[in-house]
Amino acid sequence: xxQRKSILTTCLVIMMGVFLYACKPSDAKVQQEVNDKLSTxxxxxxxxxxxxxxxxSGEVVDEAAKTSAEETAKxxxxxxxxxxxxxxTPPPPPPPPVVINPDDILxxxxxxxxxxxxxxxxxxxxxxxxxTLTGTIKRADLKKVMQAANEIKPKKVNNKLTLE
Numbered sequence: 001x002x003q004r005k006s007i008l009t010t011c012l013v014i015m016m017g018v019f020l021y022a023c024k025p026s027d028a029k030v031q032q033e034v035n036d037k038l039s040t041x042x043x044x045x046x047x048x049x050x051x052x053x054x055x056x057s058g059e060v061v062d063e064a065a066k067t068s069a070e071e072t073a074k075x076x077x078x079x080x081x082x083x084x085x086x087x088x089t090p091p092p093p094p095p096p097p098v099v100i101n102p103d104d105i106l107x108x109x110x111x112x113x114x115x116x117x118x119x120x121x122x123x124x125x126x127x128x129x130x131x132t133l134t135g136t137i138k139r140a141d142l143k144k145v146m147q148a149a150n151e152i153k154p155k156k157v158n159n160k161l162t163l164e
Contacts, residue, residue, distance in 0.1 A: 129155030
């Protein structure tokens with residue numbers, strides 16, 4: 001009788017273990033749920049789940065976003081622990097400000113640039129940082145003229161040239 005009771009108890013324990021294991025959410029379902037939540041709270045971060053361990057990877061702009069992604073993943077049922085491999089990459093610095101030379105410097109510079117490149121037949125007038133080009137040139141010289149005018153850093157170059 002004792003042996004029979006022991007066998008029954010053992011079977012019951014095994015069945016409960018199988019039942020509890022079967023009720024545990026699959027890694028694929030947990031991974032899908034974690035990734036669904038991360039897609040709204042931490043775009044750019046993804047998770048892989050194996051045996052309940054969620055491994056987070058991707059890039060965020062600051063430590064707060066990294067911590068938030070980890071907390072989001074911890075809140076999903078079935079996640080037992082987190083491996084946080086998220087990289088913090090701050091945004092790139094803003095581009096340097098555009099430098100626009102004053103009119104008097106532009107007047108002197110444009111004439112010097114045209115002389116240095118052997119450009120003739122072009123008249124440049126400067127007003128409010130804008131260079132206006134007039135005159136007649138060969139079509140083949142247009143690129144050279146425009147490069148020379150833009151190299152002096154005006155606000156704008158107005159092309160009113162006539163091409164031969």
